Amino acid sequence: MKLKVIAAAVLALVTAGANAQNINGAGATFPYPIYSKWFSEYSALHPEVKINYQSIGSGGGIRQVSEGTVDFGASDSPMTNDQLSAAKVKVMHIPTVLGAVVPVYNIPGINKDLNFSGDVIADIYLGKITKWNDSRIAKDNPGANLPDKAILPVYRSDGSGTTFIFTDYLSKVSSGWNSGPGKGASIKWPTGIGQKGNEGVAGMVRQSPFSFGYVELIYAETNKMSFGAVRNASGKFLKASTGGVTAAAAGAAKTMPADYRVSITNAPGADAYPISSFTWLLIPTHSTDANKAKALADFLGWMLDHGEGEAAALTYAPLPKQVQDMVRKSIANVK
Amino acid sequence: MSSTRMTPERESSSPLPVPSPLPQPPVASAADATPASVGAALSPIRDFLSKRGSGSFADNSFAAVMLLCACSIFAIVLFIFVILVVHSRLSLIQFGWKFFTRQAWDPVSGDFGALPFIYGTLATSLLALCMAVPLALGVAIFLTELCPRVLRAPISFLTELLAAIPSVVYGLWAVFVLVPLMRDLIGPFLYKILGWTGFFEGTNFGVGLLTASMILAIMILPIISSLTRDIMNAVPNSQREAVLALGATRWEMIRIGVLRNSRIGIVGAIMLGLGRALGETMAVTMVIGNHPDISKSLFAPGYTLASVIANEFSEATGDLYLSALIEIGLALFLVTIVVNAIARLMVWAVTRNAPARVN
Numbered sequence: 001m002k003l004k005v006i007a008a009a010v011l012a013l014v015t016a017g018a019n020a021q022n023i024n025g026a027g028a029t030f031p032y033p034i035y036s037k038w039f040s041e042y043s044a045l046h047p048e049v050k051i052n053y054q055s056i057g058s059g060g061g062i063r064q065v066s067e068g069t070v071d072f073g074a075s076d077s078p079m080t081n082d083q084l085s086a087a088k089v090k091v092m093h094i095p096t097v098l099g100a101v102v103p104v105y106n107i108p109g110i111n112k113d114l115n116f117s118g119d120v121i122a123d124i125y126l127g128k129i130t131k132w133n134d135s136r137i138a139k140d141n142p143g144a145n146l147p148d149k150a151i152l153p154v155y156r157s158d159g160s161g162t163t164f165i166f167t168d169y170l171s172k173v174s175s176g177w178n179s180g181p182g183k184g185a186s187i188k189w190p191t192g193i194g195q196k197g198n199e200g201v202a203g204m205v206r207q208s209p210f211s212f213g214y215v216e217l218i219y220a221e222t223n224k225m226s227f228g229a230v231r232n233a234s235g236k237f238l239k240a241s242t243g244g245v246t247a248a249a250a251g252a253a254k255t256m257p258a259d260y261r262v263s264i265t266n267a268p269g270a271d272a273y274p275i276s277s278f279t280w281l282l283i284p285t286h287s288t289d290a291n292k293a294k295a296l297a298d299f300l301g302w303m304l305d306h307g308e309g310e311a312a313a314l315t316y317a318p319l320p321k322q323v324q325d326m327v328r329k330s331i332a333n334v335k
Numbered sequence: 336m337s338s339t340r341m342t343p344e345r346e347s348s349s350p351l352p353v354p355s356p357l358p359q360p361p362v363a364s365a366a367d368a369t370p371a372s373v374g375a376a377l378s379p380i381r382d383f384l385s386k387r388g389s390g391s392f393a394d395n396s397f398a399a400v401m402l403l404c405a406c407s408i409f410a411i412v413l414f415i416f417v418i419l420v421v422h423s424r425l426s427l428i429q430f431g432w433k434f435f436t437r438q439a440w441d442p443v444s445g446d447f448g449a450l451p452f453i454y455g456t457l458a459t460s461l462l463a464l465c466m467a468v469p470l471a472l473g474v475a476i477f478l479t480e481l482c483p484r485v486l487r488a489p490i491s492f493l494t495e496l497l498a499a500i501p502s503v504v505y506g507l508w509a510v511f512v513l514v515p516l517m518r519d520l521i522g523p524f525l526y527k528i529l530g531w532t533g534f535f536e537g538t539n540f541g542v543g544l545l546t547a548s549m550i551l552a553i554m555i556l557p558i559i560s561s562l563t564r565d566i567m568n569a570v571p572n573s574q575r576e577a578v579l580a581l582g583a584t585r586w587e588m589i590r591i592g593v594l595r596n597s598r599i600g601i602v603g604a605i606m607l608g609l610g611r612a613l614g615e616t617m618a619v620t621m622v623i624g625n626h627p628d629i630s631k632s633l634f635a636p637g638y639t640l641a642s643v644i645a646n647e648f649s650e651a652t653g654d655l656y657l658s659a660l661i662e663i664g665l666a667l668f669l670v671t672i673v674v675n676a677i678a679r680l681m682v683w684a685v686t687r688n689a690p691a692r693v694n
Contacts, residue, residue: 057649083652152540157625157642159442159650182443185650193542193636194625196646203510208518208540 021295026054027061027074030099030161030216031279034314035074038307042299049295058161059185065091065282071292073282076161077168077185078261090285092334093260094300094327095278097308098249098317100217100240101166102227102275104205107132107147114228115140115237118173118266118274121230124212125153126176127191132210140231147210154204154213157194159185165277166214169265173274217245218315232274233266244273245317253322260330276317283334290335297334304328416668423662425655434662440627442647447659449666451627455637456670458544459619460612462633463551468605470552471559478560479567480589491564498557506621509550514541514622517549522634536632540624545633547623551615555608562607566600567593602682606675613671616641640667 032055039051056064058075065073066087078093103116120136123129129136133146156163167183181187195204198219205213206225217240220227229237238244251269256262266274281300287293304324311318319327377385420427426434426447437448478490518541525535525545570593578592594601616639624636625646640663651657 059650059652062652150538152538157620158646159648161650184443185652186442186647188439188441188443189626192626193540194638194646196620196625200621204542207511207515211540 021049023051023071025072026056026064026070028058028076029055076279077164092283092285093280095260097311098245100245100276102217102220102240104227105212106205116228117231122170122174122177149210152211153192154201155189158196162216169275172266221315233268234270240273242317245276246320248272248276250320300331419665423658425658426662445655452640454629456639459547462548463612466552467556474560475563478564494557502618506618509622517541517546534633539634542622542624543634544637547619550618551612559604559608562604566597570596616645
């Protein structure tokens, strides 16, 4: 009896596998937890579609979708114009969720959350602010008893979307940063030490007194790390939250370009958290396989209807209403 | 020379598989007995050899197959080299040979050079050797020459266990144990004692070239020591006895009788350790600080060739950037070959025509 059930189950799996539409994607690691949840839920609802996603990094995602070796890619930073024109297929950006980057630090004896202005963060990494009791840090934190100790800046040594968002923000708020290191998934850091991954930076900051670093908001929240507030474009010090990130995206929705390639760091709005960004799926607009394109478009519709509602549970910030409406129209172009 | 002397000793101590016919010399028995009875009395090996006819075809084809195996090594090395060159041609054209002597590494503006990484790789590996070789030799000498029988098995087992630990575990241990130790204890101590040399200057955050070298030293220690132990064990006891019989002390016996006889093997063991140190990625990345700088101070953060590939390859987007990263791989390949060649040359220069002597 039991054997029969197993045999039936195996048969069902085999036949399902034979008929299933396999869609392969690759790219960013940051949205991997929510993507894998979405893909498995969607496959449970639509057994005929199987979406495989490999989190090989944004750079790899862009490369593979440009070469046409995967059915879709994913990236934490939008493709540049050069990359788009060099790609073998025409690629469309579809924003899915939002992420944010928060400053973390370790100063023994200071328990309250510190405030940071963007230009102060830039100058810490530029090596211009070297001590914790620097007057510019003190100005943002009246009453805090800042020590006369050297700051150890910690950065991500591996190429990452987190670094891209962070340096994109620094380029906007500091002219010295914009003309110096610039923005990118890996950059030339003027000073400090590099650690691999969010966990590497967080571990280093946690165990090194007087260090300063930056990690992904989700990483800080799931690990219950305390982090600092950052001054936004309206001059208000704001601690990152999924609400603040969605607010930043809503502020940017009015000026959203049709291809969604937009940076929302330092976005306007009193409640907008300044170091936040979309993460994108990279979808070829003209697929060689019409069935695959149809399945992918159907998935994107499902993502807007049901997927976005699940984002907050995994501490991702969902797309604001306005952007969801825009994306719904764009999906029609996936053929 | 020692091998020819060993041959009779080994034959007398280890009898052939069939013990009974041995007391009489085989040649004599073959002459006395009739051919039919010889087959029954001879060892199975002889039996096989006398029946199998000419072996020249088997010998020749065996030699050819082995030659093919040996050539496959050349083919593999050549293949890797060619692929590395082909895929790094963009950056080879852009920067030429200067790539290996440039200090820049700026993915944003597309300016690349390998020098800080080559420096970091060589500095950490050589420092690690300086720390690991004396320790490994000490362990090996103790195990083969001085160790009480009870301790031998546990110590050997532990050294081999060290070799089996994955490098990411070493890295984690280094981050949580070695880095704080370095920051609070070892670093300040070194600064106090050796600060005047200039090698221990600047702020010590616990991560940097020295910490990376220390974790590398711990990782290559078991390789060098267990190989050296095996090599020293292979030195025939007659060598030791001969030196002792001439009136040497125990240390003199170890130096003249054991170390001198096994020096080439020991150098080989060190080379294997160096190979691992040059290519080690994970553990080093976790504690070296990943900042491409060339600094005299060992407290300063550095970067190695293997680390930068591991860190940046997955997110590298531009063609030139990717090509530069592959050229870093080419640099690592060349560094490994050059370092090995230099070491071989040194061994050759030291050991050629060198007779056994006291010092």
